Amino acid sequence: MASSSSSSSDIGVILNELTCPVCFELYKEPVGLPCGHSFCRLCLEKSWENREADAGYVCPNCREVFPQKPKLMKNMIIANLIENVKLKKGKFGLEVRDTEHGDVNVKEGMKSGGSECYCELCNGEAAKSCVPCEIICCAKHLKPHQQRGHKLVDPGVKIEDLRCIEHGKPIQPYCKDDGSLMCVTCTGGQHRDHDVVALEIAHAELKDVLAAKYPHVSQSMESVASQLRHVQEEEAQAENSSRNAEDSLEEKRRLVCQLVNESVDLMKSEINKRKMEKLSLLGKQREKLEQQMEDLRQGKSTMDAAFQDLEAISFLHVWFIINGSKDLLKRLETMSDFKSMKRTPLPVLDFSKEEKNLDELITLNKNFLEKIQKGPVEHPEKVELDQNNLRRLYGRSPSLDPNSAHREIKISGDLRTATRTRPGIQYPEHPDRFDVCPQVVSRDCFSSGRHYWEVDVRSSSSWEIGICLNSMGRKGAESGLGGNPESWCLEKYNNEFSAWHNKQRTDLSVPGDHERFGFFLDCEAGELTCFGDSRVLHVFRGNFMDPVKPAIWVWDDDDSVHFVHLVK
Template sequence: MASSSMTGVCADELQCIVCLELYEEPITLPCGHSFCKVCIEQHWESREEATVCDCPNCRKVFPIKPECQKNVALAKLVEQMKLVPGVNVEKIKLVPGVNAEKTKLVPGVNVEKMKLVPGVNVEKMKLVPGVNVEERRCTEHGKPILLYCKDDESLMCVMCLVGQHTNHKVVPVELVHDEFKGVLNAKCPELSKSKQHLESQLHQLKRQVEQTQHSGKGTVDRMEEKRLALYQYVDKSVDLMKSGVIKRQNEKIFLLQKQMDKVKEQLNSLHETISTLKAALQDLETISFLQGYKDVIKRLESVSHFKSLKMAQPTVLDFSKEEKNLGSLIELHENFLKNIRKPVELQMSELDQSSLRRLYGRTPSVDPNSAHPLIKISRDLRTATRTETDNRYPEHPDRFDRCVQVLSSDCFSSGRHYWEVDVRSSSSWGIGICLNSMGRKGEGKECRLGENPESWCLQKYQNKYYTWHNCQGTLLSVPGDPERFGFLLDCEEGEFTCFGDSRVLHVFRGNFLVPVKPAIGVYGDGDSVRFCSF
């Protein structure tokens, strides 16, 4: 069997099954089979019924003699085969017992010398390891795939030349194989360079991870040691200040006690003098009174200075200095904590929403006791749906009675918290946070999200997005129509950040060290808003 490495076509694929030679002026019948023009004419003339024309291959009968035109593409392939060096087109014959249609060209294999070996089905032989020959056939005609249509970018067999591929640019598969392979080879250096660059980046990142883990562990261990030292320092400092306070307190009490003892001694002496004076005044006998008079006068003189004695008012000890020192220690630690937090603040801008979910993700629950009667709460306490009729909720002081809103049962006053809300089933809504003290009764501003100092709100209304706080609204530029919005509450920094499609839409600032709750307003009939689960 002859073949062309240039065309990738086996010679027996270009042979007429009537004359067993390369096609001469090939024509194709309506059934798709091709023959030499002379061969098919002679075949029809040899028929007993001259009016009946059939196909020598599939035996299909054509009641009317078909008008056959030359198959230009097939003729072109025959001409290319004739130009192949070393191919004797006069001697090309089908090898008996070998089904050439099911044989593929394999370098180093002489197909012409292949014969049927007993017990071997050549039609099912796989001359190329791992290649299923049957899968390389045209699904429509069952012929080997030898051609490629550049117009339709599809593989085809010789039979496909008649039909939808007529007048298309058709080339042998080997040519387009080399062409496409060249295109892919041209991309290899660029891909290889990109691969090396990414591998280098990955290697650097792995090294950074290892270094970070190592340095982080060492730092954590050292910090633990310093924390123990800091505890000891603080304990010692406070103990010293407490000891000083107690010592000064005891000294003061001792001095006061001595003064009390002196006053008690003088008071007793005064009591005795008063008793002696009273006894002398009650003595009616003259001689006896005169005999005791001098003694009474002496006692009175000994206590006469009591009248002018002015006791200094005892002052309360002033421990403000110790308290001030302790306050300075606390302030020092507060400043220290602020400086520690600063590097973390710089990294917050680098965190995307997936990182926020992993680090600070929360799944708030809806508080049924706060839900407006037109809001129906799902069983999992995640979804709030606006209904046309009131839901029978019991009276509760936390329930909104005019504003169609609901709060979360979760309450935050410290740390960082991130949650997301699914709004794909809502066209008009308000989402944000509020103080637990925000009004619930009536339809005034004090109860509506964003229209009072106690609430902060991202709102969608008439396909536009706004932020609201204390009746101050800002129109936002939000590309597209996001189905999910994210919210990050940083209590210590006093920031409430709104995200949409991984973009920061707005940052509210306020005092969030007081308890705040996630809040939802559902303003469109039949709309639903849901807290997303992480």
């Protein structure tokens, strides 16, 4: 039984050797190439027909190129072996396929970079590319390359990129010293004494390095995401605040317009009322004068008629007429005694008082607009450096960031007090945590506007207080406040005060024992003003448009420094 199984296995090996590597069938008219590889004549010729004319004649197996078409001679040994196998095919119960070839459609695979890849030996879908043989194969034609242990890559990979530029051989080792890929020949040249490992080992080591750095990158992403959320929240607050302010101003404009309209309408109504009263009085005077004018006109007409009659008669006749016309004389006497009526002039319409009130309202609005054009009403360009005003206008209450605290800095529950403690606290690892300097920064990050905060130092004899760029390093001694270009601070040490920036010290005269120190940050002006007991102690100047954070260093054990809660 075992012998039969062994014989079957041997026959299987023989059949594999008698199989054309192109069609995977028993050779049909086997022919050999100078390189030693054999193929069916039809398979080989079809393979060459599908290649470009200037590509030469290539062995489908080893990819050796023959400039001239080789003379194809029938391999009689292989042909005789195949005939013998066919005669004995039933001896071990084996089924040997012997189908006719017919037309073999050998399609050249597309080079890397194309939209599709095909097996270079058949029309099947490409599975892998063999680097040593530089051939694209389907899963069926890939087996011989797998059995020989050839390096296989995805069909889309450029095989020429996987060869040594200098020697043209497949890339296998990796030089750690130079960080470069190379072939076996390179190891005997300039890389002779270098640390060279297999490409697979370098790949595994790189994965380990990336896996070790992944948590750090994830934590950094969380930190940046947190800061991004704060910025987005501030943006949303700014949008809401601006929208609410605009709505309030629109309401005030509506009220002001309504007030102006009502005032103007009221004044117009009063003007019209006074006009009607004066016109009524003037109309009565006009009617009375017109009646008097009519009476005088009639009297004059009567007198003219009487004069004409007197001219036509004698004096005696006139006398009789006069005595007989007493009514006429009396009437003429009355007319001769007519006097002009006394007319009291009405006062001129005067609205100067109302116009003055309206002018005052217009002037008030003009002054208000001029103030707005010069600068925000609540945020003048030049701020009087009075701490009471600074608290009211720009007061802030920073909170400490536990993720930045050194292991010897304990943070209070309200996130406002930093206390030096030893042997220390086992904080979790974090990229923002100081590892050498006993410091902590705030969660608050400023990059625009004006901000004022105060620090209570009654419980600390030595400290450093100031600001640092959010980008300042957190590792090593160089991360200490004032000891680098990214930080600015006041320092109290051995009862001496000084200002520090980029390792440059400025001695300060600070009389008395102050309990609080104030800090006013004007980002646009690029100034950090430090106060002590309502006095300006020092002014730092720098680029504070980059995000900065308030920061604290506590020197002595059990000492505490506290951010004061400022209520506007």
